[in-house]
Structures are given as C-alpha cells and as structure tokens.
Amino acid sequence: MFKKIIFLTSRFSKYDYRRYGLKFFKAKGLDCEVIDISTLINPNKTIFKNKEKHKDIKILKPKTKNEFSKILNFYNSKDVCCFVSIHYNYKNYFFFKELKKKNIIWGNFNFNRYPLNISNYIDKIRLNLQYSFHIIDKIYRYFFLLFLKLRVLENIIPSYQIVNNIKHHKNKKIYKIQSPAFAYDDFLDFENLNKTSKEKNYIVYIDEDVPNHIDPLVHGYNTNLCEKKTFYKELNNFFDFIEKKYNLKIIIASYPRANYKSNPFNKRKIIKNKTISLVKYSKLVLIHNSTAVNYVTLYKKKAIFIKSSNYLLHYRLSIESLAKEFGKEAIDISNKFYKISDDNINQQKYSNYFKNYIKSYSNNKDLKSYETFYRHLPKVFCKIVN
Structure with missing residues (x-):
C-alpha cells in the first residue's frame, strides 16, 4: 500500500503547496x-530557481542527473506514488x-x-517565420517521437x-481520474467562507505582470511579451477611457509573482492574493x-479581453x-479608437467553457482535486501493481 507521495516539479511555491493538497495528504498520514x-x-536561468522553504515538507534539489537517480534509489516502488508537474518532451526525457x-x-x-485557434494562414506563417526555432523544434520533436515509437519498450506513458x-x-x-480544475478548488474554499454575493462599485483588472512574465523564457522566446514602457502607457490610457465610460474606478488584482516597488498603474490601487474575491464582487x-478567467466563468462576470499589436504575436x-471561447473579440488597445461593442454575457458560451475546462461532470459531493486524487490512489495501485 502507498505510504509516500513524491512531487516532481521545476517550480514549487506556497500556492503549489496549497493546490496540490500537501497539508491534506500529511493529515491522512502520508x-x-x-x-x-x-x-x-x-x-542558467536563475529566474526559475526556487527559494521556498516548508518546515513540514522535505524539498530535495539534485544538482546533477546522477544525484536525481540516486534519490530515486531510496524509494520503494511498491509504496510510492509520484506526481509530475513537468511536461514530457525530449528535453525532459531523462x-x-x-x-x-x-x-x-x-x-x-x-x-x-x-485551443489556440489560428484560423488566419498569414498569422500561421508569421508565427513560424518570426520564431524560426519553432520549426526546428517541431522537426526535432517529430524524430524524437518516431524514435520512441521504434523503440517500443521506451515509449513512456503515465500510469x-x-x-x-x-x-x-x-x-x-x-x-483516468476525473477532477475539477484548480480554480474550482479555490471557488469552493472561498464560497465556504464568503456567502454574500453583493457586487461592489469597481472594475477589476487581472494583472499578469506582462513585461516581466517568464512564459517567453519557458517556451523559448528570447524576448518579453511586451516592452515595458509601451505596455503601461497603452494600458493606463485604456484604463482612463474605461473609468470614464463606466464611471467606476479600476482596482488591480496583482499577479502573484509580481514585485511592484513602484506603482506602474498611475496610482491605481494594487491588491495582491485576492483575485477570486476581487472578481466575485466586481462589476466588470x-x-x-x-487562468483567472475561470473565476470570471464561475461567477458569470462581464469581461473585456485586452490585446495590443505591440504584444508578442503568440501572446496576442x-x-x-x-x-x-466567450463569443467576444479582444480589444486592441494600441488603437486609441477603442471599439467596445459588447461587454454582456453569452450564457451558452460561459456554460460551455465551464463544462470543457473547469468541471465536466456533476455529482452530489464537491471534492477538491487532491481529495479526488486521494480517493483514487488505492485503485491506481491495485490496477498497476497487480
């Protein structure tokens, strides 16, 4: 029977500690x-290095592949279950x-x-030409996968x-273990503590710290999602327009990893770690x-999607x-003649998004994703070990 859960990850934070339910598993004796x-x-990317420490969790940080192999040698495969949060590809194959x-x-x-639906063939060509390494990467992946298929014994799939x-x-x-998305866990936690649903008079902006976001580095782009000065100039101009149009102030729901030593939003209020609350009680x-769009869906909030011709093409x-997905067109804020024709809710689109990306099934009990995982662990072991 399983006694230990290993979390194999390239980034571990307090949020990961909570969303993966480590406190819950430890309470269950694991x-x-x-x-x-x-x-x-x-x-070579210090931006990825973790500084998180948890007194009740052992965090191992192998510096070489040999060290990683030695760590695995200490585990008994008959009572250990590993959860992996990295993507399976040729770079991580080892x-x-x-x-x-x-x-x-x-x-x-x-x-x-x-899905990233690129229906415009010109955009497809531009995307591949602008990031030529994508073409090389796709070729490399094709031959890598072909190599695995030829060597059937090494065709690795998750249990x-x-x-x-x-x-x-x-x-x-x-x-397969059917479970709701992480956002639904947050939703259940928040609703258990906050029963009131009365809206307040403000608009919330979901910050992603776009000029400093690490996604370009993760995916191999040698650039930022948008140049910093351009990003905030366009955004604040748009905010001025929105506040005047709706006669409401905009509050910034700060990106969790953002570190604002100065306020780039023209003195607008910045609130950290309160995104779900800010979305629930907002007007727009x-x-x-x-991914906070999941909260928009759960609370059926009106939304305006923001893009710019100055954003990295793939991001735009x-x-x-x-x-x-919500039946809307994103507003191009690089064009000062903003065209906001519809900020209403398409009920069917919201319902489809919920079923496709948040929770596709109904049951009598609302279990967290990690609680569902825990309930299925005995079946996982019985099916695989036996």
Whole structure:
C-alpha cells in the first residue's frame, strides 16, 4: 500500500503547496516529498530557481542527473506514488526514463486548455517565420517521437492522469481520474467562507505582470511579451477611457509573482492574493489571457479581453482565442479608437467553457482535486501493481 507521495516539479511555491493538497495528504498520514529539478532543466536561468522553504515538507534539489537517480534509489516502488508537474518532451526525457527504470508509479494533471485557434494562414506563417526555432523544434520533436515509437519498450506513458473531461482523453492504457480544475478548488474554499454575493462599485483588472512574465523564457522566446514602457502607457490610457465610460474606478488584482516597488498603474490601487474575491464582487473584469478567467466563468462576470499589436504575436493570438471561447473579440488597445461593442454575457458560451475546462461532470459531493486524487490512489495501485 502507498505510504509516500513524491512531487516532481521545476517550480514549487506556497500556492503549489496549497493546490496540490500537501497539508491534506500529511493529515491522512502520508509522507510527502518534493524533488525540485529546476536547476537541471534550466541551469542558467536563475529566474526559475526556487527559494521556498516548508518546515513540514522535505524539498530535495539534485544538482546533477546522477544525484536525481540516486534519490530515486531510496524509494520503494511498491509504496510510492509520484506526481509530475513537468511536461514530457525530449528535453525532459531523462527524468521520465528514470521513473520507469525504477518502476515508480507516476502521473500528472492533464486539464484541458482552450485551443489556440489560428484560423488566419498569414498569422500561421508569421508565427513560424518570426520564431524560426519553432520549426526546428517541431522537426526535432517529430524524430524524437518516431524514435520512441521504434523503440517500443521506451515509449513512456503515465500510469494515471487527473483530467477535467474524460471524453477528451482516449488512451485506454492510462488510468483516468476525473477532477475539477484548480480554480474550482479555490471557488469552493472561498464560497465556504464568503456567502454574500453583493457586487461592489469597481472594475477589476487581472494583472499578469506582462513585461516581466517568464512564459517567453519557458517556451523559448528570447524576448518579453511586451516592452515595458509601451505596455503601461497603452494600458493606463485604456484604463482612463474605461473609468470614464463606466464611471467606476479600476482596482488591480496583482499577479502573484509580481514585485511592484513602484506603482506602474498611475496610482491605481494594487491588491495582491485576492483575485477570486476581487472578481466575485466586481462589476466588470478586464483580462488578457490569465487562468483567472475561470473565476470570471464561475461567477458569470462581464469581461473585456485586452490585446495590443505591440504584444508578442503568440501572446496576442492566444488572447484572441480565449476571447472567442466567450463569443467576444479582444480589444486592441494600441488603437486609441477603442471599439467596445459588447461587454454582456453569452450564457451558452460561459456554460460551455465551464463544462470543457473547469468541471465536466456533476455529482452530489464537491471534492477538491487532491481529495479526488486521494480517493483514487488505492485503485491506481491495485490496477498497476497487480
């Protein structure tokens, strides 16, 4: 029977501690350990290095692949379950190969993300030409996957996956655990403590700290999502327009990892770690491409999606795709003649988004994602070990 859960990750924060339910697992008598491989994946990127410390959690940080292998040697594959939060690709192949070599049961979250629908062929060509390394990367991945298929014994797949919509996951070899998205966990926690639903007179902007966001580095872009001075100039001009149009003040729901030593939003109020509350009680939400759009869906809030021709092309296209999921067009704030034709709610679109990306099933009990995972662990072990 399982006794220990290992979390294999490249980034571990207080938010990860909470969303993965480590406190819950420890209360159930399970030993929890974190293997932080950020140094191995990005040895030259200090931005990825974790400084998080938890008194009740052992965090291991191997500096070499050999150290990683030695750590796995200490585990008994018959009572350990590994949860992996890194993507399986040719760059990370070694870690998955080692898990298989040690016969350690492992799995991951595979929640649906809205598709990046690029219907314009010109944009497709521009995207590939602007980031030529994508073409090289796709070729490399193709031959890597072909290599794995030819070497059937090394075709590595997870033992289990936590999914929010089983219909979209066809691989019968993988044990599937149907669970709501993390945002639904936050929603349940918040609603248990905050029953009132009366709106307040403000508009909330979902900050992503766009000029300093690490996503470009993660995905290999050698640039920022937008140049800092341009980003804040366009955004604040748009905020002035919105505040005048709706006669409401805008509050900034700060990005969790942002560190604002000075206020770039022209003295507008910045609030940290209160995003779900700010969305729930707002009159209107301004958003780019944040996963906080799940809160917009759960509370059925009016939303305006913001893009700019000065944003990184891939980022701009992703904002446009997200807006389409809600039946909207993103507003281009690089054009001062803002065209806000509709900030209303398309009930059917919101309902579809909820079913496709947040919670695709109904049951009598609202369990957190990690509680659902815990309930299925015995079945995972029985199915795989036996």
